[in-house]
Amino acid sequence: MKAAKYNLPYTEDKRIIDIVGEHSIFTVVDKFGRVEYANSNFCTTLGINLKEVLGEPLKILESPLHSGLLYKNLWKSIKAKEKWNGVLQAKNINDVNIWLDTTIIPIEKEHKLVYLIVFKDVTEIHQKNIVLLNEQKSKKVFLKSIPFHVFSITKYGKILKVNKQFLDTEARNVVGTYIYDYISFSCYDIFKTNIYTAFKNKKTKHFKFYDFDFKGAKSYYRAVISPNFNEIGEVVSLTLCVNDVTDFIEIDKKEQEREAKYRLIYKSIDVGIIVVANSAGKIKEWNKGAELAFGYKEKEILGRPFAILTTEKNRERNIKELLTAVEKLEDNKNVDIIELQCLRKNGEEFPVEFTLSSLTINGKTSYCAMMLDISKRKTLENKLQEKTEDLESFLYRSAHDLRAPFASAQGLLNLLKEEKDINKAQEIVKMLDTTINNGKLLSNKLLEASVISAKKHEYRRIDFSKIIRNVLIKLRNASNIENIDFSIDVDVPKNYKTKPELIISLFRSLIQNAIQFSRPIENGYVPKIEVVVKKVKKHIVIEINDNGIGIEKKNISKIFNLYYKSNNDNCSGSGLGLYIVKSIVEGLEGDIKVKSSVAENSGTSFKIKLPYSNK
Structure with a gap:
């Protein structure tokens, strides 16, 4: 919108401005937001003196650098010489918040661009709106916080209202559909019977039912239907409350048998070490493998901190690694295999490979630590390292030691070729024989070592x-x-x-x-x-x-x-x-x-x- 042009009197026409703005709150600023004029109502509202603000930036406009979207749009309009309207917050001299409905109008006067800013004090209205919004928000939060679903339905089952999303369907999309759209065919009769009876007899009805989800999982529900009356006592609608009580239904015999089998298998596993701890780090489950590895009986260890299973000198590092693993689980990230130095009841240290998983039952999180004793593997790794070092030394020394007898033999042969004295020649031959035998002995030992290694x-x-x-x-x-x-x-x-x-x-x-x-x-x-x-x-x-x-x-x-x-x-x-x-x-x-x-x-x-x- 192109800025409208106004002819507004300046400071020298103060008397005329005061007459025009007797019932208004306004001020005039330049393109930088500096105050050129402010009427008495403006000064009274903010509790300021005109002389103190003339030539100073108008604080209510903030700065062009302000990060808030409201002020970005405000200054964008000022720079574009366009009219702007919105509600701005300010503080009066007593540091009390006030809200002003603000209109900024660009004016061209004697080839100079200024801005007329007209305010309307809407503090009282704004505060009432805040109260209403908070009340409305509280009601929505309360309805959503109710642990069961509440429907307002007709006698035909059409949904008029619902307190929150139902079966992954947003509340607004549930309204206008029928309650029968969300239950299986096997539940139709019990719903129809109770809805009809509540309408006819004008009495509240209680009933129970169970249903299956698309995966075949069975869920148990309790429902209450109450009639809603008009001024002359007619039933105009029903309030239906449906509560999922699956978690509160007593486990039947088959479930108990399955639970008993699981615990028997879990407890008897002695190949792996399995320890379950709660969110506070206290041990709550302990299998046979853990008992064999650590030496504690179940009654000795349950309720004690998990840290007791780690060595004291490595405890701080181990706890840090465990906390890192827990954080990854909370962020749904994969947990790396951790190597811990653990401590048996008898004080013996041993290394384990350790991985962590979490499970939530009835809203409580537990952590399952699955460990593998790697003592033998560590011993083998250390031996392998020793053998590798021995092999490197073996290859180096073998090459060096094999060279020595050959070099000696070569030197003795050269001497023998030049020796004329038969007695000295025989001495050299004896030395040569010894050298060759030593070389033969060494080569036999090397062969023996290589055969053993094979x-x-x-x-x-x-x-x-x-x-x-x-x-x-x-x-x-x-x-x-x-x-x-x-x-x-x-x-x-x-x-x-x-x-x-x-x-x-x-x-x-x-x-x-x-x-x-x-x-x-x-x-x-x-x-x-x-x-x-x-x-x-x-x-x-x-x-x-x-x-x-x-x-x-x-x-x-x-x-x-x-x-x-x-x-x-x-x-x-x-x-x-x-x-x-x-x-x-x-x-x-x-x-x-x-x-x-x-x-x-x-x-x-x-x-x-x-x-x-x-x-």
């Missing part, structure tokens, strides 16, 4: 006595063996099954180790090696004892490391023997322990326990 062996019945005899025959050329006193004691059933190749390697490495670290005969000392094999309960126990030079206490923990060698200058070796032994024992799911002392006549004792199997 684990491609079958279980067969073995004869321990025969294996030990064959090992001693193959070691007959070992240094000092002719001076050693061997004692062999085997007491094991002939039906024991294991992997023969691995047992042979085990005995060869341990007996060879005992021979290598034996002491020479002197001052009445005789080197001895004792081999004992026996069955103890569900295990085969192998003991190899010697009275050799022993192992220093600080080195005992290192002897099974890959490529570990003794500092004894008189003893040579590949550093693979005992590493191979431990790998064999672990591969057979056994255990190996060592005791040793460097004291005279003490020596070293290896004790191995292997699970007994004859299948």
Whole structure:
């Protein structure tokens, strides 16, 4: 709309303006909203002095930068030189809110654009409207808050009014339809009978019915129909109240049996760990798997906080992860698998993989924690990491150690080619023979280690006595063996099954180790090696004892490391023997322990326990 042009007197015509505006509230501002004139009614309404506001921005107009939509439109009209009308809020000198119906009119006077702003005080009307709106809102909220549906219907079942949405249909769309549109055919008779009786007898009727939804779920309802009368006592409509009471109906026998079956199955599951807690974190359900994992009986744990199942040092971190999972569930997001460090009743720590789900029953939310004990997996992961590191070291050291004998042999051959003296040549040949034998020994050990790692062996019945005899025959050329006193004691059933190749390697490495670290005969000392094999309960126990030079206490923990060698200058070796032994024992799911002392006549004792199997 193009701005209308008015001829309005300016400040110098104040007397005329006061006469015109005697019963009006108005002011004049420039295009920036600065006051050029304000009449006495305006000053009185806001409780201000004219001199204080002349030349100042009119506060009621706010600023062009104001974010409110009302003020954006207001200033948009001012800039477009258009008329604007709306209700603005202001505060008088006593800081009391007042509302003014405001009309802004652009006026061109002597080539200057100004704005006449006419106000009407509508504070009283506005406050009454607020009261009415609040009352109306309260009524709507009350009707919607009623836990059942209330209909006003005719005697034919046509819906005249409804208090809230019904069966996913908005209230406004329900009006004008028929109550029979929302119930199944099986319920028609009970509704027709009670509607007819209420109209005819002019009395309230109570009845119950059940219905099925489109998924086949059964729901139970209670209904009340009351007549509505006109001034002469005629029934003009009915008020129908329908209340879904499914949650309050007592569970029948089949439901009770189903519930009992569920609880029996849930309680008896011992494969997984299932713990149910309420929204306060208190444990309310506890299955057999949880009892076996944590060691608490149900009566000991129910009602206690879930945090008691986590380790104290990790509790703060665990609680944060649980709260994050709960927040994700509340936002309908997927919950990631969490790894927690848990605590058994006996104080033992163990790791679990943990996932959380929520369920709501009768408006109360519970959280179901499903856990899996991953102790074995963690142990395997740690062993895998160790084996990976060993393999990397094995590859590096093998390449290095295999190069050494070849390099030595090459150097000796070069010397041999140039040597003229037959005696010196024979010495070089002996050195060359030793170098080749060392290289052969190393390559055999590497081959043995690789064969063991491959684990491609079958279980067969073995004869321990025969294996030990064959090992001693193959070691007959070992240094000092002719001076050693061997004692062999085997007491094991002939039906024991294991992997023969691995047992042979085990005995060869341990007996060879005992021979290598034996002491020479002197001052009445005789080197001895004792081999004992026996069955103890569900295990085969192998003991190899010697009275050799022993192992220093600080080195005992290192002897099974890959490529570990003794500092004894008189003893040579590949550093693979005992590493191979431990790998064999672990591969057979056994255990190996060592005791040793460097004291005279003490020596070293290896004790191995292997699970007994004859299948």
